[in-house]
Amino acid sequence: MLLNVVKSTVLVALASCIMNANDFNVQAEKDRIALIDYTIAKFEDGDKNRDKFFPYSTDDELKNNIQKNVKYEDLRKGNYAFNKQGQYSYNEINEMPPYDELVEKGEELYEDNKALQKCFPDVTVAGDYPYFDEEKKEVVSLTGAINKCLTDAGQKAWNEKKGKMAFFQSYIASETKDAEKKVNIQINSAEAAAAYERGKEFYYTQRGYLKLSCATCHVQGAGKRVRNESLSQLAGHTTHFPVFRLKWGKDKVENGLGTLERRMAGCVKDQGQVPPKTNSKEMKELLYFMAYMSNGMNVDGPDVRK
Ligand code: HEC
Structure with a gap:
């Protein structure tokens, strides 16, 4: 009996050695490396590689606008x-970021809230979300973690898209960026x-009547x-949120900042x-996939977009 227990413990230990934690991301x-290779190849020389990547783009676009x-x-x-057209105003706006x-x-929200300080003793964590909670067997997003922290402490959940949620996330992002x-x-x-x-x-699933x-x-x-609009690439999509959009902030600066x-x-x-x-669940798993595609990139939030 005892021998059996010992045996099975050894087996489990062995199995977990063989199934190294790293194996689950093979x-x-x-996928990530294929995406990066594709993206880098595409933007190596758009004009030269137009048959492969840009068959419908205009001469002017390929020669003058795609770097x-x-x-x-x-x-x-x-x-x-x-x-290239967008870069000029992007750099200009980022000199005095709104x-x-x-x-x-x-x-300030963080300094004034004991619950947040307890849940996030280290705020340089923007790059660690979303993560998979191995006990609950579900993806936890930063937005979800912040609201859970608030409601567990008896406070009201925040709007998930803008306002305090976006301000606090921008503080987390900026501290994470500063910590490189x-x-x-x-x-x-x-x-x-x-x-x-x-x-x-x-x-990758096509939806709607346009099958996009x-x-x-x-x-x-x-x-x-x-x-x-120039369509941006998936690689890098989650690195820089929350984002300040000029369109959102047109009437009131506070409304300009939004979560991913x-x-x-x-x-x-x-x-x-x-x-x-x-x-x-769909949104959080979607974010998990997208964030993995940016794995290893520098956290760069908050940032500005049109
Ligand atoms: C018909 C084309 C189209 C489809 C389909 C589409 N998008 Fe977009 N998306 C855009 C355009 C246009 C923009 C604004 C310009 C840009 O940054 O690409 C944008 C912007 C974004 C951004 C912001 C990028 C940044 O740098 O801040 C994210 C994130 C995004 N889309 C995610 C998605 C996700 C997730 C889906 C599928 C559920 C999706 N998009 C489907 C056209 C599309």
Whole structure:
């Protein structure tokens, strides 16, 4: 009997040695590297490689607007990584970022709230979310973790898209950036890998009467134009949130800052589709997949977008 117990313990220990935690991200790592290679190849020389990547883009666009040799480190800048027209105003706005005072508001929210201080003793954690909770077997987003922290302490949950939630997240992002930390998404179990796969499936599934998937625009479509917008690449999409959008902040600066969930919901609505609810399993697994595609990149939030 005792021998059996010892044997099975040894077996379990052995099995967990063989199934090293790192093994569960093998597929995700393959996906990530393939995406980076594709993106770098695409933006190496758009004009030269037009048959392969940009068959429908105009001469003017390829010769004058799409930058060559876009670097891996720049992918986090969204379409400003390659879109020459946009880069000028992007750099100009970032000299006096309109979000600075909102980051300060975020810091004040933290200083005034014991519950937040207890839940987030270290605020340089923007790159660690979303993560897979191995006990609850579910993805935890930063937005979800903040609201859980508040409601567990008997406080009211915050709006998930803007206002205090965005201010506090911008403080977390900016501290993480100052600490020079990177996106660090872990996949340490079969369940976590399955959640990643579901997120990926959502990203690549065609929906709506136009049969568009996120990938149609942000993988195959990256670098092309939709109306007057240059489509940004998936690699780097989650590195810089919350984002200050000039469009959102037009009337009131406070409204300018929004979470990643706000941005995505808007993007999905623009395609005439209904976005997954902010704190739903679908949304969180989608974020988990997207964040993994930015693994290893510098955290760069908050940032500015049109
Ligand atoms: C019809 C094309 C289209 C589809 C399909 C689409 N988007 Fe977008 N998306 C855009 C455009 C246009 C923008 C604004 C320009 C840009 O940054 O790409 C944008 C912006 C974004 C951004 C902000 C990028 C940044 O740098 O801040 C995110 C994140 C995003 N989309 C996610 C998604 C997700 C997730 C899906 C699928 C659920 C999706 N998009 C589907 C066109 C699309």
